[in-house]
Amino acid sequence: MLVSGRNYRTVWMEGSSVFMIEQNLLPFEFKIFKSKNYRETCKAIRSMLVRGAGAIGSAAGFAMAQAFLETSNPDLILKAKEDIESTRPTAQNLFYATNLVYDLASRASQPQLEAVKIANSIADKDSEDSLEIGKYGNQLISQKAGILTHCNAGWLAFTDHGTALSPIYLAQEQKKQIFVYVDETRPRSQGARLTAWELHNAGVPHAIIPDNAAAYYMQKGKIDLVITGADRIAANGDTANKIGTLEKAICAREFGIPFYIAAPTSTIDLACKTGDDIKIEERNEREVLFQKGHTASGSIKEIRIASPGSSAFNPAFDITPARFLTGIITEKGIIKPDQKIIAGIVS
Amino acid sequence: MLVSGRNYRTVWMEGSSVFMIEQNLLPFEFKIFKSKNYRETCKAIRSMLVRGAGAIGSAAGFAMAQAFLETSNPDLILKAKEDIESTRPTAQNLFYATNLVYDLASRASQPQLEAVKIANSIADKDSEDSLEIGKYGNQLISQKAGILTHCNAGWLAFTDHGTALSPIYLAQEQKKQIFVYVDETRPRSQGARLTAWELHNAGVPHAIIPDNAAAYYMQKGKIDLVITGADRIAANGDTANKIGTLEKAICAREFGIPFYIAAPTSTIDLACKTGDDIKIEERNEREVLFQKGHTASGSIKEIRIASPGSSAFNPAFDITPARFLTGIITEKGIIKPDQKIIAGIVS
Numbered sequence: 001m002l003v004s005g006r007n008y009r010t011v012w013m014e015g016s017s018v019f020m021i022e023q024n025l026l027p028f029e030f031k032i033f034k035s036k037n038y039r040e041t042c043k044a045i046r047s048m049l050v051r052g053a054g055a056i057g058s059a060a061g062f063a064m065a066q067a068f069l070e071t072s073n074p075d076l077i078l079k080a081k082e083d084i085e086s087t088r089p090t091a092q093n094l095f096y097a098t099n100l101v102y103d104l105a106s107r108a109s110q111p112q113l114e115a116v117k118i119a120n121s122i123a124d125k126d127s128e129d130s131l132e133i134g135k136y137g138n139q140l141i142s143q144k145a146g147i148l149t150h151c152n153a154g155w156l157a158f159t160d161h162g163t164a165l166s167p168i169y170l171a172q173e174q175k176k177q178i179f180v181y182v183d184e185t186r187p188r189s190q191g192a193r194l195t196a197w198e199l200h201n202a203g204v205p206h207a208i209i210p211d212n213a214a215a216y217y218m219q220k221g222k223i224d225l226v227i228t229g230a231d232r233i234a235a236n237g238d239t240a241n242k243i244g245t246l247e248k249a250i251c252a253r254e255f256g257i258p259f260y261i262a263a264p265t266s267t268i269d270l271a272c273k274t275g276d277d278i279k280i281e282e283r284n285e286r287e288v289l290f291q292k293g294h295t296a297s298g299s300i301k302e303i304r305i306a307s308p309g310s311s312a313f314n315p316a317f318d319i320t321p322a323r324f325l326t327g328i329i330t331e332k333g334i335i336k337p338d339q340k341i342i343a344g345i346v347s
Numbered sequence: 348m349l350v351s352g353r354n355y356r357t358v359w360m361e362g363s364s365v366f367m368i369e370q371n372l373l374p375f376e377f378k379i380f381k382s383k384n385y386r387e388t389c390k391a392i393r394s395m396l397v398r399g400a401g402a403i404g405s406a407a408g409f410a411m412a413q414a415f416l417e418t419s420n421p422d423l424i425l426k427a428k429e430d431i432e433s434t435r436p437t438a439q440n441l442f443y444a445t446n447l448v449y450d451l452a453s454r455a456s457q458p459q460l461e462a463v464k465i466a467n468s469i470a471d472k473d474s475e476d477s478l479e480i481g482k483y484g485n486q487l488i489s490q491k492a493g494i495l496t497h498c499n500a501g502w503l504a505f506t507d508h509g510t511a512l513s514p515i516y517l518a519q520e521q522k523k524q525i526f527v528y529v530d531e532t533r534p535r536s537q538g539a540r541l542t543a544w545e546l547h548n549a550g551v552p553h554a555i556i557p558d559n560a561a562a563y564y565m566q567k568g569k570i571d572l573v574i575t576g577a578d579r580i581a582a583n584g585d586t587a588n589k590i591g592t593l594e595k596a597i598c599a600r601e602f603g604i605p606f607y608i609a610a611p612t613s614t615i616d617l618a619c620k621t622g623d624d625i626k627i628e629e630r631n632e633r634e635v636l637f638q639k640g641h642t643a644s645g646s647i648k649e650i651r652i653a654s655p656g657s658s659a660f661n662p663a664f665d666i667t668p669a670r671f672l673t674g675i676i677t678e679k680g681i682i683k684p685d686q687k688i689i690a691g692i693v694s
Binding site for chain 2: 192200217293306
C-alpha cells in the first residue's frame, strides 16, 4: 500500500536481511527496521515491532530463511525454528510459515536458495490472498454501509492489503460512501493507532470509538456489518482474535448484525478441534497500566494511566465460538463456520 | 471513607464554600478543591473535578445553596438553577438535588438557611442510602465470588460508601475472600484510576482489566456477578450508565451471569418512560484521542495516543434495556426492573 506516494509491504527480504515497518512507532513515526539475523527477527516479532497474523507469518518465514542462511547445522536450524515459534504462541500463520520453510528447505538440494524462495512465496501468497479476501468481502458491503472493525487486520497486519480492511479498501475505491467505526482496541490501541492510520492514509471516512461504545452504535442502528481478522481458527470455526472480539460478536448477534471473520485459510488450524485447544497468550500488565504516545512537543512518552497500587490482567486474545460468526471470508470464498465446510476448504 | 487514616466525604459545605476531592487528579494526587461560589461549583461539575451520580447530586445541591447565599433575586436564582442543570445533562441526581433545594428554599421563610439545610440533607441521605445499598447488595455476594464492575460507582462517585462498591466493601469486611475484576472504563479510565484506587485503599483483592476482556473472564467462569452503578433509570427500568455498561450486560446474559444495577431510588426518573427519553451526553473527542497520566519523574503529562489524522466519537453513556438487568439494588431493597415495581418503590 502507498505511504507518502511510495508502495510498501510490511515485511520483505533483501539478501540475508529482513526489513520491517516499525509498527510500534506508528502512527507517530514511519521507520523501517533492518534485521540482520533470525534472532533479531525473533525479537522484532516478540516485541511486536512487526505484528498482525499475516505479517507475523511472513516475518517468521523470513526468519526461518535467515536461519538457513546462517547455518547448515540441522540441530541449530531446528533450534532456530523453536525460537521463532516461541515468539507469539497464538499466531497460526507463524507456525504455518516456519513449518513450510523448514520442511521444504530441509529436503531441498539447495536448502538456502529454497528457504528464501519459500519464504518469499509465503509473503507473496499472503498478499494475493488478502486481495482475494477483499473481493469476496466487498460483496457484503452495501452502499452507505456502517462497518465496525476491531484491532488491526489491515495491510499492516499482513504483507499487503489486509483481511478485514481489504474489502473496505475495495468498497472505498468503488465509492460506496461507507463509514468505518474503529474500535480503539485497548490495551495496545491497534485500532486507534494502526487501523485509523491506514484508513486516514487511504481516505476512508472513519471515527475512532472507545471499545465500550461498539454496542451503543449497534443499538443506534449505525452498524450494518462487523468484520474483524483472526489469529487462529479451529476446525469447528471457533476463532481466536484480539481480546474484545468475543464481546463484539456477542453484541452483534444481539442486534442482528452480521459478524464476519476475514482470514486466509492458512489461519485455520485443523489440529485444534475447538477453541479450547487454542493457547491464549497472557501479555505483560504494563500494556494495561501504562501507555505510550506523543507529547505536544513531539517526543514519545510513556505514562502511567492506572492507579499506582493496582495490578492488571492482560489476555491478548479471546475465543469467539463459531455460533457467533455469520461467516468466514477467505481467499477461496465466504464460508459458513461449519466443521465439514472448513475441512473441505483447507484440504 | 478513610484516606491515609482520615475520614473524607467526596463533597461537603462549610460556610458558603463547597469542598470537593479533586477527582481528576486521582489516583496520582489527593487534593481538596475549595469552590467559593455556585459558578465555580458548576465548573467543577462540568470539568468532572467532581463526578459520579451521587457526588454530582450533592455538589449540585450545594451549588444551589450557594446561589441562595449569593443573591435573593428570584430571577438570578432561577438562572443559577439553569446553569447548574446544564453541566451534566444525563445525571438524574443533579436535577433531583437542584429541584429539591430550589422548591423548598424558595417557599421557606429563611431561604438561605433552608437551602443549606436541604443541600446538607441531600448529601447525608446520599451517604445513608449508599450504606443501605451495601447491605442489600452484600446478600448477593457469595464466598470467594468473582465480581465485575464497570466505571466507578464507589464512594468517590457518591457522598460516601458508593453503590456498586458499597456491597463489595461489606463483603470484604466480612472476609468473604472476593476478587474484583475492574473494567478500565475507557475513555476516562474511571475503573483503572478511581475504582482501583478505592479498592487498593480498602485492601480489596482486585485486578484492572481492559474493557475488552470482560467477556473473556465471563466465558472462563471467573465472574459470578456483575454490579455497576446508574446515572439515570427510566420508569420501565431501562438504565443509563457509563458507556460500555450495555456491552457488559449483553455479555453477562449470554453467559448466564446475574447483572445488577446499584443505585439509590433518587436515580429513577419516572418522567422518562423508557431509555429513549434519556439524553446521552456526547463529550469532547480529546478524551478518546489523548490521555493523561504520570511520567516516571512524577509529573502529569497529556499524550496523544491515537493516529494524528483521525477523529473520534465519545458518547459518555449508553442505555441498557431493562430486560438485561437481573435486578436493581436500591436503599429500599432489591427490585426487579419492572414498571409497576419501580413506580411503587419511588412513590
